[in-house]
Amino acid sequence: MEARTATPQDLSHVFEHLAARMSQDYATVGETEGKAKEHLLMDLREGRGHALVEGGKTLAVITWHENDGVAYTSFAADEEFFSARTVRFCKRHIRRIQQLCGNSPIRSVSRNRPDIDRWFAVIGFSKIEQSENSATFELPARLD
Secondary structure, three states, rough: OOOEEEOOOOOOOOOOOOOOHHHHHHHHHOOOOOHHHHHHHHHOOOOEEEEEEEOOEEEEEEEEEEEEEEEEEEEEEHHOEEEEEHHHHHHHHOOOOOOOHOOOOOEEEOOOOHHHHHHHHOOOEEEEEEOOOOOEEEOOOOOO
């Protein structure tokens, strides 16, 4: 798997093949697919987005924006992205995004699901907030 600068076409491709779990995640946190795509596209237009590609196929798009010293991520993926083989790549890649953001903490919001908690924990995030439907995870700034 590799990461490269994402394009609007990458985003359209992912949303044409969007994993059902992503649609559920968006609905749980109060967003429609259209609104989620719009937020991702705004970050892409500002040069803050990567396509996660394997074998020439875009499997996911991750974007970020910074606010008050914290980088917030947005994400969309097809079902093929969700496998054990992507975890190691994502662990390295999120640190790359963190470097691009000046070593700011990274925050991500997702719906409450045990598999999501495990996935974020393996990558290095900690749960810092939880509501009835969603949780906020944070990857602290590196101290080294």
